[in-house]
Amino acid sequence: MSDNSLAITKFSDLANPTRFLALVARILPWLSGLTALALVAGLCLGFTAEGDYQQGDTVRIMYIHVPAAWLSMMCYTVMAISAIGTLVWRHPLADVSAKAAAPLGAGFTLIALITGSLWGKPMWGTWWVWDARLTSVFVLFLMYLGLIALNRAMDDPAKAARVSAVLILVGFVNIPIIKFSVDWWNTLHQPASVVRMGGPTIDAEFLWPLLVMAVAFTLLFFALHLAAMRNEILRRRIAAQRRMAARMASGREGR
Amino acid sequence: MIALLVRDLKLSIRAGGGALVGVLFFLTIVAVIPFGVGPDLNLLSRIGPAIVWIGALLSSLLGLDRLFQAEREDGSLDVLLMHDTPLVLTVFVKCLAHWLATGLPLVIASPLLGLFMNMNEVAIGAVMLTLVVGSPAITFIGAVGAAVAVALPRGGLLVSILVLPLAVPVLIFGVSASYAAVEDPAPFLPPFLILMALTLFFAAIGPAAAALALRNAAD
Amino acid sequence: MLLSAEGLAARRGEELIFSNLSFDLGMGEALVVTGRNGSGKSTLLRVIAGLLAPEAGRVTFSGAGVEPGARPREFCHYLGHRNAMKRELTVFENLAFWKSFQGGSGGALDIDEAAETVGLGGILHLPYGYLSAGQQRRFAIARLLVAHRPVWLLDEPTAALDADSDRMFAGLVKRHLAEGGIALAATHQPLGLEKVQELRMTGFSGVNADVWE
Numbered sequence: 001m002s003d004n005s006l007a008i009t010k011f012s013d014l015a016n017p018t019r020f021l022a023l024v025a026r027i028l029p030w031l032s033g034l035t036a037l038a039l040v041a042g043l044c045l046g047f048t049a050e051g052d053y054q055q056g057d058t059v060r061i062m063y064i065h066v067p068a069a070w071l072s073m074m075c076y077t078v079m080a081i082s083a084i085g086t087l088v089w090r091h092p093l094a095d096v097s098a099k100a101a102a103p104l105g106a107g108f109t110l111i112a113l114i115t116g117s118l119w120g121k122p123m124w125g126t127w128w129v130w131d132a133r134l135t136s137v138f139v140l141f142l143m144y145l146g147l148i149a150l151n152r153a154m155d156d157p158a159k160a161a162r163v164s165a166v167l168i169l170v171g172f173v174n175i176p177i178i179k180f181s182v183d184w185w186n187t188l189h190q191p192a193s194v195v196r197m198g199g200p201t202i203d204a205e206f207l208w209p210l211l212v213m214a215v216a217f218t219l220l221f222f223a224l225h226l227a228a229m230r231n232e233i234l235r236r237r238i239a240a241q242r243r244m245a246a247r248m249a250s251g252r253e254g255r
Numbered sequence: 256m257i258a259l260l261v262r263d264l265k266l267s268i269r270a271g272g273g274a275l276v277g278v279l280f281f282l283t284i285v286a287v288i289p290f291g292v293g294p295d296l297n298l299l300s301r302i303g304p305a306i307v308w309i310g311a312l313l314s315s316l317l318g319l320d321r322l323f324q325a326e327r328e329d330g331s332l333d334v335l336l337m338h339d340t341p342l343v344l345t346v347f348v349k350c351l352a353h354w355l356a357t358g359l360p361l362v363i364a365s366p367l368l369g370l371f372m373n374m375n376e377v378a379i380g381a382v383m384l385t386l387v388v389g390s391p392a393i394t395f396i397g398a399v400g401a402a403v404a405v406a407l408p409r410g411g412l413l414v415s416i417l418v419l420p421l422a423v424p425v426l427i428f429g430v431s432a433s434y435a436a437v438e439d440p441a442p443f444l445p446p447f448l449i450l451m452a453l454t455l456f457f458a459a460i461g462p463a464a465a466a467l468a469l470r471n472a473a474d
Numbered sequence: 475m476l477l478s479a480e481g482l483a484a485r486r487g488e489e490l491i492f493s494n495l496s497f498d499l500g501m502g503e504a505l506v507v508t509g510r511n512g513s514g515k516s517t518l519l520r521v522i523a524g525l526l527a528p529e530a531g532r533v534t535f536s537g538a539g540v541e542p543g544a545r546p547r548e549f550c551h552y553l554g555h556r557n558a559m560k561r562e563l564t565v566f567e568n569l570a571f572w573k574s575f576q577g578g579s580g581g582a583l584d585i586d587e588a589a590e591t592v593g594l595g596g597i598l599h600l601p602y603g604y605l606s607a608g609q610q611r612r613f614a615i616a617r618l619l620v621a622h623r624p625v626w627l628l629d630e631p632t633a634a635l636d637a638d639s640d641r642m643f644a645g646l647v648k649r650h651l652a653e654g655g656i657a658l659a660a661t662h663q664p665l666g667l668e669k670v671q672e673l674r675m676t677g678f679s680g681v682n683a684d685v686w687e
Contacts, residue, residue, distance in 0.1 A: 143421075146417040146420070149416065153408070153409070155487070156487050163403050163468055166399065166402075170396075170399050170460065171420075174424075177453070177456075178421075181428060181449075184446075258570070262560070262567070266560055270562045328556070329559065333520075333552055333554055334558050334572070339545065339548060473526060
């Protein structure tokens, strides 16, 4: 989204990676600062909020777990939008965006899984249950890892981006189906004794820190995504210059 | 298009016995399960449908990465790509041929494995029926992975890793429908109909995505 | 009929292999693409065949009976390095498949005639994999004859052919041109054609660096 939402309004400006880099250089310090502020605010709110009378302090895991889970979805959406950018407009920045987002998505998904597991131990008495949400997040995690592996297996970055884009979109269409089928599967197998997380409604006291943390995580994602895109662009520039150097050298001896 | 179907069927019969290897793999997977979980017939009959389905899922992925790779190696892929029948249809027919040559033998072999798993007649019939309906979905979704494999220097395993998460819904509804046929309270029809819907959906989306990937993977 | 390329550029990996390449070929004309290995001959043919997307520019095919907007690749035969034949099938099965798949719309030979034309009648029943490299190549050439296409894109067509077959192939291309066809060949050897334009590929017209600048 970072590039695409802008890319549609100011496509010509952003078509040029140099301008994009200049923009990143301007935005990134502010975005990072804002992210840090929001994270500090969210964590303070999270730690000062009262614990749940049933779950005690463990409920605070939610302030990390839920935003991470939400970002694991949003990150895939960003990748899907970038994939459309790659396939329809063949825009190199869209390639970079999708490639940079995949490890971030995997990271947030992993955080969601680990915190879910840590939360599950005191709540359910076990590190892992085949709960519908955990399971579908786990499948999502596998998809992220598969896409990263695919991207690494190909030498030509442009081709890798286009081929991955097709798979990203197929995955995007499939995620609701996977979610639905895992829910179905879960209602068949779920033992009734497991405490469902979250409870029926969330108290306003938990809601505020949660919202602030969600905003902070979203900002964090965009800051990391922009930085990762910048790094990828610089990496490709270096690769291009190295190629140029190799060609120049062979040109001198060859002719 | 009939010509393509006939050619692919002939090829899979003559070349290296792809169908036979798939069935053998299927047999072997299912045969080693009792060594892992023990020869308890009650347990085996309980997990039988699931084991047969997982075996079929893995076996149908086995030869799938060669679907377009083989065409690419001898240059046929170029000619197939140039001829707009449209390409989606070409891919669809190739999937169909692949399923007839490798998926259908698995379905036919499944009752034998059902006997090994001490499943009763109803369960065996249900597994066969769900496999007939569900296994084409695996081929269609696998075609996307096969198309991606064309761009990979070494495809194979990575394709299975990419395709398996996408095949989770097929597995879930295939196995649920098989169990529903045996266990009384669960209704058979809803999961079975959803399985059919999944197959139709993948039959549409799989070849389209595979065609898109093939166009983009050419070099 | 006119096959024209305007301002073509293509890349392989990150490198621009050629740029700003234009030509027009009318009925009966041929273009021979020469250059050393890796200079982009194959890439050019693959771009024209629609197998590779050009980085810039476009290829168009126009003429009587060609609806505007039709894809040029529909009017092309592409003979690449690889023969596009299955080793496990007999020669006849291979050719029959391509004939039916590519669709014979007039002017196409039937399979026996095509085999006679490349000088290999009588061994159609053998599995393709049993043939020698030269014979395999000749049957790959026969594929061009069993379905009619006005444009032939030939990538090193005479590799693995002996001198006699070479002449046989040159004759085929001449006949194709005489019938109003168009041919593009990437080759080291001269095909002995008249009315030929030559295009020398130098290869490497720059790293595609400007994308990242």
